[in-house]
Amino acid sequence: MALNNLGNLLRDENKFEQAVECFKSAIKHQPKLLPVYNNLGSLYQNQGKFEEAHECFRSALKINPNFCIAHRQISISTKYSLKNKHFDEMKNKILEKNLSKDQIMDLSFALGKAFDDVKDYEKSFQFYLAGNKIKRESYEYSIEDDISYFQSIKNIFSSDFFKNIDDLGFKDSTPIFVLGMPRSGTSLVEQILSSHSDVYGAGELGDLSFLINKNFSSEGKINFSTLKIKDKINLKKIGSEYVSSIKRFSNNTKHITDKAINNFQFIGLIKLCLPNAKIIHCVRDSKDTCLSIFKNFFAGFIPYAYDLKEMGLYFNLYKDLMDHWNNVLPSFICNISYEDLVMDQKENTKKILNFCNLKWDDNCMQFHKNNRPIVTASLAQARRPIYKDSLKAWERYKSELKPLIEVLKL
Template identity: 35%
Template sequence: MAKLKQTRTGKRKALPPQLTSGLGQAQQLIQAGQGAQARLLLERLVVQFPSSGDAHYLLGVVYGQGGEREKGVQVLRRALELDRRNPVFLLTLGNLLNSLRSFDEAREVFRKAIRLQPNFPQAHNGLGMTFSAQKRHQEALACYRKAMGQAPDFVDARGNYAAACIEIGENDEAVQILEPVCRQHPDYLSGWKNLGVAYVNCNRMDEGIDAFQQALRLAPQNLDLLQNLAVVALAHQRNELAKQTLDTLLSLDGENPDVRILLGDYCVQRNDLEEAVGHYQAAAGAGYEQTLALLKIGSAQSRLGRFDDATRSYRQALELDPGLSQALLAMVRINRRETPTEVIERLEAMIDSDGLSDELQLALYFALGKVCDDAGLYDRAFGHYARGNRLKGCRYESDLQEQKTQALMDAFTPALFETVADIASDSERPLFVLGMPRSGTTLTEQILASHPAVHGGGEQLYFGTLEGRLKEACGGERPYPAAIAEHLSVLFPAEIARYLAYLDSLDRDALRIVDKMPSNFLSLGLIGLLFPRAKIVHCMRNPIDTCLSIYFQNFKGEHLYAYDQQALGHYYRQYLRLMAHWRRVLPNPILDLRYEEMVADQEGTTRGLIEFAGLEWDDRCLAFQNTERAIQTASIWQARQPIYTTSVARWRHYEAHLQPLIQALGDVVEV
């Protein structure tokens, strides 16, 4: 609480001894947290001394602290009638008005306090909070800068400045402000919380998790913090941490529909699809938005291969909201049996409506392309896909991609792998399935995961995240991967232990755990350094079919090459160039698994795959479509079907439109 101040010049009339004693006693009670006793005393004082601005001020403070903010405002206004030029009274009134969301009045109150006392950092901070609440962030930042300039150690002003930076996307600035503040004030709860948010927004996930955990040490039952930590742990695939955090949330706030949704998301990630559906249904019953819950339920049912159930869930969502594009788009992905005419008409009507965001318009173009492709309307389909790809607006830099490829080839040499041969892991538990997107990686993982000794781990982010950490560690003068040899101590043995522990968090008993991130072909150097005995399944497919399927996919992540035919052809050639290098230098065994060979001879190719993985044969691998597990890629429908031939030489339907791609692929084209 701010101390009482007298700002007027001249001598202040002496207060009656009884009032002076009463005010002193009231301040002591307030500081001791005995608000009820202070309130009784001050209510007597304002009756006895109705012209005392100080008594009214303290009573307003007590009311505000006790949650009676409207009464606090009334009493503080009376205090200001008695002492109009007291900036402390104005500051407290402004803060209460902010808490009541009376922002226009609060703004004028703070400005009056600043006119009376320009060097008043608390008032500048309060005015900044008013602007922040009104989303006037640039004006808020100016106020916080003024407060920090007047009081460099003013923690709340620095914290509020950082929070405003986060709001406008200046997360690096927020980190620079909050890191020293949190070090100097380790008990600063909101600082740690906002630092965690800023780290996460900067994609510094591990540091974000650490900051949230520090905040939770101060407030172990803070529900917002626990939810933040659960969300980040799930996104970062920190499964044990996610489970611990969600268990705590469940015990504290198990009826909260947001908690149920997070539990459902965790179960999906763990392949517990039936349990996920239960949590989503519980969330819907507890008041979660029905349409969003139905979308979650439909998605889980799709991943289980229960396409009829999923279609019913999506239809229920559309009955509640006929314009719910997400439900319609999801149905398009899984529904192959109904006539597409009605769906095409609905999608075309939707895409012609006003006010569509670019994101939704783009999704509709890709959905229309798929429906038309399913219906055999190939020219029409390609037109929609082409419009969607143009709308994506990505810029691919071929020179930069060539430089990245060459840098990996220069850094990861046979000599480098020999350097660490004695300290690398001898574990064969990781099994990597990789290749270009849409090359059959999901199908291959589904076959492997049908074996009782194999856990299908899906697309894991681990090695991409490790590369990010190494880039930070290497710095700018000799960046990653050029400086990898100088940073091997960062990798061994900590990263080996960390990754094996991560595999344990997925499944403690499986003999093999599949990581099917296609882009791991870029990370094979790190994989070979850490796990030289891990087996690599390299999925391959006709280059034109692969690139066409990529061109027809609206990826969520960053695939800058995917939306232009010439860029696709160039990127594919760089991928082949890099894979040829890995075959020359890696100590790992590599199996080139061709999609067309799998289609032509399913049993023979599957037996070769299982043998390569070091496993005993199991007939369930031939009936992979019956294996119940979560599939979280664009291939949800395909992975639930038996081997089919319609994707072989699919590009022939579009040959007239694909000359830029064919020319860019050059001599790697297979016709």
């Protein structure tokens, strides 16, 4: 397991080729260790090497046919037809008795994807609903906690709070934050930006969250009530530590992107600590965003993602907070519509680059040829040229999405 753990650490540091070699070595030493096959397969998928990824997942299934995570992983980068053998394999597998809840969950997400591909949306939703239900039952979460938390952010970071802040923070302009809800186009925007010669795409980083928890955590929860605008030294220190930390990924590019989506909660603090940072906020139709979230199993813990009503309520909180940030910090944020980007890639790419003070780079129009690893649920989609399939996708599930639509503030 030591080599497997080292591989995970290297992957988290974006040292992908070294991580691949670690996982391969781990398999040589322990050829029946299933998590290693999953980790190596996932890493190949991140790199766009889908055939190699499927080979890893198939190897795991040969060792243990009940390792259903492998089915879910294969489904992520497969476009199914009715004649697809893996589709038939999964349909037979889920009928087996004595499957655990987790095995049913993994198969349900995979079959939801497969039935969506063949346009059987009723069956697709039944499987997605089953998978989400099992996942949601596995942890405790109350939307009321987030309601209180988001309100506290708005109360502290008021318009008055941002008066006379010109001399605050670390003035470095390296970071570009790409943020928004999951499945809102953040991976696409980061892929476009990282195709520019002056930008390194670092992906979803935990560096800012680490520093926030280090400085503003109380009883395991983030609490900004201790934040003092007069504490210039600490605000500058947080900004400096953040920039120093992300430069471990690339010390020779003008900008580094951070695509941690929850950073939208921290825009006020970013303004104080990193006033010259750029923030790209990705906006997508609320129903399409939430449906796309519901259709995905996330590696990280996203507690609101597996229940339609909770997801709708959380989306309302997110939108309300982003309206607040746009009101109190209007020139600090560039709002990019996913729909506008898909309909007019060039014009909206210009908008992004101009906001980031970057010259035009033709490579940004060929973002799908960028071979950087993509460590998100969009690992397959972001390697395709701009496509319009996902616009108004929610209409295919209109009746099934009633619990969501009823709570969304449209």
